[in-house]
Amino acid sequence: MTAPARAAGRPSTTYVEAIREGILEEMERDPRVFVLGEDIGVYGGAFRVTEGFLARFGEERVLDTPLSETAIVGAAVGAAMMGMRPVAEMQFADFFSCSFDMITNFAAKSRYRTGVGVPLVVRGPSGGGVHGGPFHSQNPEAYFAHTPGLKIVQPATAADAKGLIKAAIRDDDPVLFFEHKFLYRRVRDVLPEGDHVVPIGKAALRRRGRDLTILTYGAMVWTALDAAATLESEGIDAEVVDLRTLLPLDEEAILESVGRTNRALVLHEATRTGGIGAEIAAVLAERCFDSLDAPVLRVTAPDTPVPFSPPLEEFFLPDVEKVCRAARTLAGY
């Protein structure tokens, strides 16, 4: 994985610390913001995202809950309807499914049915690469991307992790915030000073290139950048677009990039069928067919559960070599 650039002078912050900083700043700025979840108070969260919050904000705003995802998100929905700004932690993104109704049927449909907004954030660690097995490694974003009313965000950098969690908390609609756990302590940034908010719905250009566009998000942004470096030595100039928000997709950024490079490779760690990549491929087919010099290719995990044993998981996950192979195919058109 590419180590992100470090600016001299000010200390850099990890992705997980950046999320913590973002939530903390929002809690200081807005008394309506509170956090709830399993083991987030006394313990500081399974991944330490809320470490020190209990001492700072007290147990009313840092609520340790029963092991009860439906109660956590359900209570967050009710509180949000009352004008609070709850930030609910799911200990792993795999457990978002335990509160599926609360997210997809209560939170997502409330504004449409009754005009009552549900400004809540449900956040948690997703993704593989840490040998967590079938139930601690999933990327469940596509389950939720099919739900109008939700927004879905997944940062790839520490700066975005902070800026997007702040934007998510300020958003008037329900936001699912997927944190890639592989990145928690592996990427860092010197965070921008001041009130750093990254708008939801805007992709970021991570590397400019002429020959093809890799459209990706989360930890795969770094895989794409590593692949681009390899491809450069072979004379293939790849552009990398970090989607950052998966619902709604930044279609204009996607079209702008692919309109220039004329070749598109969609890369995600989630499994293939019905994934975000399929939606992007459809958008490209509908909106920039005339610009395409090659079919849209997908590099994704295969349609299997996430396997546990290291050789199995390494085989399962997309990597630099798989991305390079697909890029060479595209460049050959």
Added chain:
Amino acid sequence: MADPTREQRIAVYRHMRTTRLVEEKLVHLYRQGKIVGGLYRCLGQEATAVGSAFALSKGDILGPLIRNLGSVLVMGFTPRDVFAQHMGKASAPSGGKDGNLHLGTPEQGVVSAISMLGALVPVMAGIALAARMQRRPIVAMTYIGDGGTSTGPFHEGMNFAGVERLPLVVVAENNGWAYSTPFRKQTAARSLADRATAYGVPADSVDGNDVLAVYEACRRAVDRARRGEGPTLVEAKTYRMKGHAEHDNQEYVPKQELEAWIRRDPIEAFARALLESGLATRQDLAAIDREASVLVERDADLADKSPFPAPERALEGVYAVASETPSEVAAGRAAS
């Protein structure tokens, strides 16, 4: 009102009677094909709905289910709202976006249910949690049927409310049937009140067809919640006099059982009590019935004559910022 005044008792009677008349009108409209979708009735359960909602005070928030027409009327929605909602009209509280009794906002004192039963319990716990954080001395109340108590969300919501000692009252309406499934197939527990024990939540069990008994039990629970002493489950034993919805002829229900409950009609029982106690005369009640009937006919007519929503409104209101609604982008693209 530990001991309701005459005026309050008359108001309770008026709401129960209005509930019955609205429902009869809904059935009429359903047969005329003017009701969109199914019609879920509450015949025989009016006392549970009205008695419980009457136990609330201004500012309290209620989460009603589809058989709580009476509660919705007590909370201030009009028969016209209810008719428009069932007809899918633009003037409906949901603007035609949702049907039946899925209506209301916390500001109006009502949280709109979703059809996934049990889901309101954790959400109403969150309403109570937020109110406590906001230092608002209000109580949240919601309902669950005998079927709904078998769901995970019911369990999770009750458990959370118990742990947090939230100001929540859950009225468990035991009407004997969840669609075609009888109580004995729903739980091995003897009563719904027994379920509360598992959450460390006190429970009360009342005759759900006795409106004052429902009111008094709910009032005790509401007072307890407001004092900061935590949630209560109030089991109201009543009976679903009709099928799950109008299409269902409830042939699975034993006739004798149904006949026994017909003799226990909650509105007739309360009318008798008012007459016997001398608080009302037959003429008084007849006048109330007439007024309610006029109101119901007028409101049904107003709703019937009001327009359907403009079709393109289907795209509105998904997100706070209209331009963020992806479907609008898609529609714009298709049109261009």
